[in-house]
Amino acid sequence: MEKQNKLQYKFLIIISTAYLAVDINIQGFLALMPFIREEFSLNSSTAGLYSTFHYLLATIVAVFSGQIVDKIGSKKGLVVGTTVLGFLMFFQARSPSFSLILLLALVSGLFFSIITPSLNKAVMLKTTPENRATSMGVMQMGGGIGGFTGAILLPFLAEKIGWRNSVSISALTAVLVALFIYIFFKEEKDKNNVENIRSSESQAGFKDSLLKLFQNKNLLLICFFGLILGFNSGAVPTHYTLYLTQDVQMSRTAAGFAFGLLQVGGIIGRPLLGFFNDKLLNSSRTMGLVLVGLLLTAVNIYYAYVISVFEMSIYLIYLSSLVLGFLTLGWMGLYFTAVVELASEKLTGIGTGLALVFIRLGVLLSPPLFGLLADLNNNYQMSWFALSILTILCTLVFAYVFKDNFAEI
Template sequence: METGQEIRDGEVVGKRSQNVNHFPILMVMSTAYIAVGTNVQGFKAMLPMVSADFQIGSAEAGLYTTFFFLSATILAIFSGRVVDRLGSKMGLVMGTAIIGSLMIIHSVTNIFVLLLALAFFTGIGFSIITPSINKGVMELVSPNKRAVSLGITQAGGGIGGILGALLLPFLGELFGWRNAILVSAGVALLMSGILFKFYNPGQDGTKSQQEENTSDSEESSKSDSSFKEDLAKLVTNKVLLTVCLIGLTFGFTISNITTHFPLFLDGDLGYSGFIAGASLAVFQTGGIIGKPSWGIINDRFLRSNRRLGLFILGLLVSLLMLVLAIFFDEPGIPIPVIMIFTFILGVTSLGIPGLFFTTVGDVVDKKLMGTATGLALIFIRTGVVIGPPFIGWLADITGSYQISWITLATVIFILSLSFFILSSNYKENLYGST
């Protein structure tokens, strides 16, 4: 019997058959990211309203993102380990349910410190989702199709981001941001139900959830390695740690764009909250196209050269942030120009995560994928935790976002160049499997 096949009911079934259409199950998995995008990006799109309600500045507004990802950072490795034990389905169902429930409590909070505390606990639910998605895809799809497949699932975040960024500011202006957030909370709870009902890892010839959990349990019982030993393997994996520099770049970039771009359009350029939210929707639209497209570009045109693909993306995003600082520094810029630029920014910057997590999967053992994802997320979320308050502080003390964007461009360039130089010794390890 060939590798990657099993006998089920007397028939040979390919677990990762090249002929199986995985698109339906990938779309079901993407609903978890739809829930995240609707709530997180929708709330960020309403930050001008939230800031006015609580009478806070840019630096304080940036703390919401920091607290949301602080818990996700602290729990990153442990949540990955939990996913390795429980399986991808339970991780996705639990994560989306936690987010939906806590966003309801957001709507009745009148003290900003309590809002930050809720952000912290909501981040716990989010911390489970990414390793669950990655584990599910790695077990479902053959290596040469993983970049595209992860891009498809993560495009759900773009869809949710569009829904949240367009709908929530509109509803917020009509009914207040507190009522608007109830809508996004309902979306998360709905997606949790869809995942529970329709996400069956046993379809498409893959292992069922019960088989997945049983297999993980058997592998765990047969293995003498403890969590500490598994973690030791990962932290001594120099290729993985080098790749994680791009994770830090991604976290620093996306958190600042999604947190401060609406505040920039509202405060520096004088546009309405709806236009600021619409820009995030356009940004997410670019991401929907960029995530699978960069996977295709890397697999087909760069011959799965992950190192070169990640470096190119880092350089492009750095260049775009410089363009933002130099040419978007005064009011009066036509809205279509802003939206076109935002779309291009989304295509490039949101193209990073699919390729990044695919690369992580390429350089670690499959059984450690959940924990490896958790370690990678620590780097991403370190950038997320540090970035928004710092960039917001620069905007507060300088009176505009121009210096903030220049600083962001510089940091992205330095981190991307550092990754490219340090990874030169591991070129052969940074090609995708075929």
């Protein structure tokens, strides 16, 4: 596949539908948590276990999933992952207990784990460094659009036809998207390049490839920073509708709309943070990530001591949701650009998998901890404050380590 300096919009739109289908289901399901908590009589920390179970196996097998993608290619990874995820979401919609939902979420994470390496590898093979962060952000807009659609549409449908039927519809969407990718993603144009990569990796072996990545200290530091980014992107979406309905006293429908705006902020943030990094920060990935960490700290403190304390206009809360989503969900394109550039084309899949281990570890740990603090204090104020402290500490350490080479990475 020939790399071109201009953005490949048609290619990016086609592959981004995989993220669209996945996030309609995952983020849409999270938006339905007030309905699910009511049916199964759950507390905040128990409700937060959904994200933990979904990402548990996804975290454990992330590196192996990346290796699989390096071998089978992006198209097969996207089609298989999206199809099976759709069926598993349908089974969740029909589950008689929350325990069974958690078990199915555990299995769905296994197939979800091959989506991101497949997409990152496709973008890495197609783009040049001059527009890679922007391209990665445009591709990941699909996830934001899917999250917004799920957050707005699924609670609306749940009010009309029940949350189970609304999830069933989103599950069918995932299967249809997999068929779309199978038809329109022409991966055969990459055949020679992909075969060369497969041959090289086959000779090197999984252990040798992983050892090579562990010897890359800059890549490991980027991966470690993904842990705190995962804390933010795991805790905030999982608890956002619960926080708004409990602490801010918003209706479930209004909270669902605010959750949708959170996703819109992520849609806007993914390409814009990449564009700003490519054009305004001279493609310094580390400087861009430090700025994201500082801004995340500020917005978490704002939620802890402004939104949680004062009676705010609903429109200001909607605007705040946009900003929160811009930072909490908008960093992914920039972050994965740093990862794939440090990992190289041949190790894009396994490098992405290694980074996902750290991100998903944060996603695993943060929802129940965020919810536990809320249960202990009967509100989410301490949860926001603790998240802000953790974020600023990790950001300052990351900035100190990279202080001498911001321009190079």
